[in-house]
Amino acid sequence: MENIHINEDEISYIAFHIGSYFERRKNLEKKIICAVICPNYYDMRLQLIQKLEKKFHNSLEIIKVLSDSSEIVLLEEIDLIISTLPLKDEQTPSVFVHPYLTEEDYGYIQIQLNKLNKQKKNRKVKQYLDLYFDEDLFMKNVYLDSDESYIAFMAKLLYEKGYVSIDYGKSVLERERMSSTAFNNNVAVPHSMHMDAAKTGICINILDRPVDWGKEKVQIIVMISINKQQRELFSPFFEGVINILSEWRNVHELIKAKDYNDFMEKMMRLLNEN
Structure with missing residues (x-):
């Protein structure tokens, strides 16, 4: 056993960050974890991310932003991919959208979110049962x-x-x-x-x-x-x-x-x- 002494301020600091970590984890469990694929042309990618986060901030958490589909193999624990580039043979659920999102794009994303949320709820209920x-x-x-x-x-x-x-x-x-x-x-x-x-x-x-x-x-x-x-x-x-x-x-x-x-x-x- 290590002979390490931690004062009360340090314990409070560590406890705060551990608590924040678990709170973030709890919030993430309620959301669909997403990766976005979009080439970094001028400010197009930034605008795309901002629009997605504004529209779906309660239901979607973007944790990866990629430039092209070759990096998909590096993704783990992703529920959904939103891409401005066509994807082929991708096992993870995905939505193809225009670089400048249209109302139709928002609709396609929402349909996929509804489907994934239902699947997540089914898995959770099955786990409890x-x-x-x-x-x-x-x-x-x-x-x-x-x-x-x-x-x-x-x-x-x-x-x-x-x-x-x-x-x-x-x-x-x-x-x-x-x-x-x-x-x-x-x-x-x-x-x-x-x-x-x-x-x-x-x-x-x-x-x-x-x-x-x-x-x-x-x-x-x-x-x-x-x-x-x-x-x-x-x-x-x-x-x-x-x-x-x-x-x-x-x-x-x-x-x-x-x-x-x-x-x-x-x-x-x-x-x-x-």
Whole structure:
């Protein structure tokens, strides 16, 4: 271990720049990363860049400007190429534009941005689904005699898969006794009052016919375990899931899922529409 001492001013300076780095990374994740190919004739290139940044500053981040297509091989992590020169056999999505942008050029760029943003959202949703759902935690038509039985059964499954401690079911039951977690007369979301799970995950039971949950009837039971360190990442995704489950037409669609893969496809489509 190096014997290096850093004073408080230096620590504040480093922390500020590290924070700025992560903030820039976060902002970049929301944008399409772009390279522009344009010969450097007089101020034509500068005007092109300025127009693009003015028009698409919220959705496009230009990180490379090249003079010709021979430099494309050097590009990495580029989502889109905007070029005033014709491109051949380019695998990266591209838009050919005039050196002095026309309204038609703006339209072509926007179409490509919409397409790429949709693809990016699909990939992100798929990533979250794969991260928080598990085929081993998915059940279809497991019928038990009470809400307490479902809680005990699903908590045991989460425990066996390494998500929660052995006492998790007691914590969920304690929360359920305070007030029912059933809502919309279709869905129950039993959970603990504590975010002390080893891993964040979702255990789900889909039922063809309604079952009693306290004074309500439900057809989807979703038990969640939340790890405190994963809360910020998980919360926006789970909010999207709850929004879907809040509408009967979505619940009706999900309960028709034949198996885990069918359920995941339906959930992905609904999340993308949400």
